[in-house]
Amino acid sequence: MIFGGARRNPHLVARMQGHQLSIFGEMSALAVETGAINLGQGFPDTDGPLEVTEAAAQAIRDGFNQYPPDWGIPELRQAVADHQRRFYRMETTADEVMVSTGASEALGASVMALVEPGQEVVVFEPYFDLYAAVIELAGGIRKAVTLRSPDYSFDTAELEAAVGPDTRLLMLNSPHNPTGKVFNREELEVVARVAVENDLLVVTDEVYEHMTYDGNRHVPLATLPGMAGRTVTISSGGKSFGLTGWKVGWAHANEDLIRAVHTVKQHLSFTSGAPFQRAMVTALGLSDDYFVDLAKDLQAKRDLVVDGLASIGFDVYPASGTYYVTADVRPLGYEDGMEFCLDLPSRCGVVAVPNRVFYDDEEAGRSIVRFAYCKRFEVLDQAIDRLRRLSA
Numbered sequence: 597m598i599f600g601g602a603r604r605n606p607h608l609v610a611r612m613q614g615h616q617l618s619i620f621g622e623m624s625a626l627a628v629e630t631g632a633i634n635l636g637q638g639f640p641d642t643d644g645p646l647e648v649t650e651a652a653a654q655a656i657r658d659g660f661n662q663y664p665p666d667w668g669i670p671e672l673r674q675a676v677a678d679h680q681r682r683f684y685r686m687e688t689t690a691d692e693v694m695v696s697t698g699a700s701e702a703l704g705a706s707v708m709a710l711v712e713p714g715q716e717v718v719v720f721e722p723y724f725d726l727y728a729a730v731i732e733l734a735g736g737i738r739k740a741v742t743l744r745s746p747d748y749s750f751d752t753a754e755l756e757a758a759v760g761p762d763t764r765l766l767m768l769n770s771p772h773n774p775t776g777k778v779f780n781r782e783e784l785e786v787v788a789r790v791a792v793e794n795d796l797l798v799v800t801d802e803v804y805e806h807m808t809y810d811g812n813r814h815v816p817l818a819t820l821p822g823m824a825g826r827t828v829t830i831s832s833g834g835k836s837f838g839l840t841g842w843k844v845g846w847a848h849a850n851e852d853l854i855r856a857v858h859t860v861k862q863h864l865s866f867t868s869g870a871p872f873q874r875a876m877v878t879a880l881g882l883s884d885d886y887f888v889d890l891a892k893d894l895q896a897k898r899d900l901v902v903d904g905l906a907s908i909g910f911d912v913y914p915a916s917g918t919y920y921v922t923a924d925v926r927p928l929g930y931e932d933g934m935e936f937c938l939d940l941p942s943r944c945g946v947v948a949v950p951n952r953v954f955y956d957d958e959e960a961g962r963s964i965v966r967f968a969y970c971k972r973f974e975v976l977d978q979a980i981d982r983l984r985r986l987s988a
C-alpha cells in the first residue's frame with residue numbers, strides 16, 4: 597500500500613499523488629507535537645565518533661568547501677574500495693565507486709538509469725518507502741514478494757513467479773528495514789540463482805551492513821557467483837557512523853553498470869558534501885573496535901526492547917540486524933497497526949511506525965508495528981516503562 601491520506605494535489609504528476617506523505621515524516625511530526633519518545637524514525641540520539649565529526653570541522657577550516665568531483669573525491673572512492681576488501685574480500689577498485697548524496701540518491705539514480713518505463717522491478721515487502729516512489733518515478737512496475745512473519749522468510753516459488761519476461765531489476769535490502777531480518781547465505785543463493793537464470797540486474801541496499809547480531813554476518817550479494825557483473829552495491833555512512841544528517845553514500849558496480857548509474861546521478865545532485873566526504877574517509881578507516889562496539893551496543897539495546905515488549909504482551913518477531921524490531925499488536929487488543937500507532941502517543945507518549953504502509957499486500961502487515969531502538973539506554977528504558985500502560 598502507498599501511505600494515503602493526502603488530498604489530491606492538482607500540480608503533482610499522477611504517479612506521485614500517492615507518495616505525498618512519508619510515514620516517517622508524519623510520525624516524527626506527531627512525536628514533536630505530542631512530546632512523545634520517537635521510536636518511529638530511525639535516527640540515533642547521539643552523535644557519531646568525535647574523531648569523524650572533528651575531521652569534518654577541520655575539512656571546512658581547511659577550505660574543502662567547493663564542488664567536489666562528480667564521482668566523489670578520490671580518497672573516499674579509494675576508502676570505499678578498501679572497506680569492501682577489508683570486510684568482504686571484494687575486489688572493488690576506486691574507479692568502480694561512485695559517491696552519492698546518501699544511499700537514497702544512489703538508489704534513485706540506479707532505478708532511473710536501469711529501468712525503462714513499463715519494465716518490472718521485483719522487491720521484497722515490507723519495503724523501504726523510497727523504493728516504491730522511485731520505481732514509479734521511473735515508470736517501472738513494482739512486483740512484491742512477501743517476507744512472512746514470524747521469521748520473514750520468503751517462498752522461493754513466489755519469488756520465481758514474480759519474475760517474468762518484463763522483469764529488469766531486483767532490489768534487495770539486507771540487513772532489512774523494517775523487519776531487522778538478515779538474509780542468510782541460503783536465501784541469498786536463491787536470489788542469486790533467480791537473478792542469473794533470468795538475467796536480471798540487482799540493486800542492493802546495504803546501509804545496515806555493520807549492524808548484525810547473534811553471530812550473523814552480512815554477506816554482500818555481489819560476492820556470490822555470477823553476481824558481481826549484474827549488481828549495483830549501495831551503502832552509506834549515515835547508519836554505520838550515526839551521522840544520518842550528513843548524507844554521504846556510495847555505489848559500486850562493474851564499469852558499464854556504474855557509468856549508467858552515474859549518468860543519472862550527475863544530473864540529480866551532480867555532487868555534494870565536500871567536507872563530509874573527507875570526514876567519511878576517516879570514518880571508513882576506523883579500527884575494528886569501532887565496528888565491534890557498534891554492533892555490541894545495538895545488540896544490547898535490541899535485547900532490552902525485545903524483552904520489554906514481550907513482557908508487555910506484544911508478539912515480538914526475531915530481528916538479528918538493523919536497529920528495528922517488529923511486533924504484532926493483536927495480543928494488546930488491536931487488529932490494525934495504524935490505529936495502534938495513532939493511539940500510542942496519547943496513550944503512552946511513544947511513537948512507533950505501522951508496517952502496513954510498507955506492503956502491497958496490506959493484510960500481511962496489518963497488525964505489525966516497528967520500533968526503532970537506536971536511542972540511549974535511558975530513553976529506551978523510559979519508553980518501555982511508558983508502554984507498560986498498555987498492559988495495565
Ligand SMILES: *Cc1c(COP(=O)(O)O)cnc(C)c1O
Binds near residue numbers: 699701801803831
Ligand atoms: C536510512 C535508509 C536509507 C537511506 O540512507 P541515506 O544514506 O540516509 O540516504 C536507505 N535504505 C534504507 C533501508 C534505510 O533504512
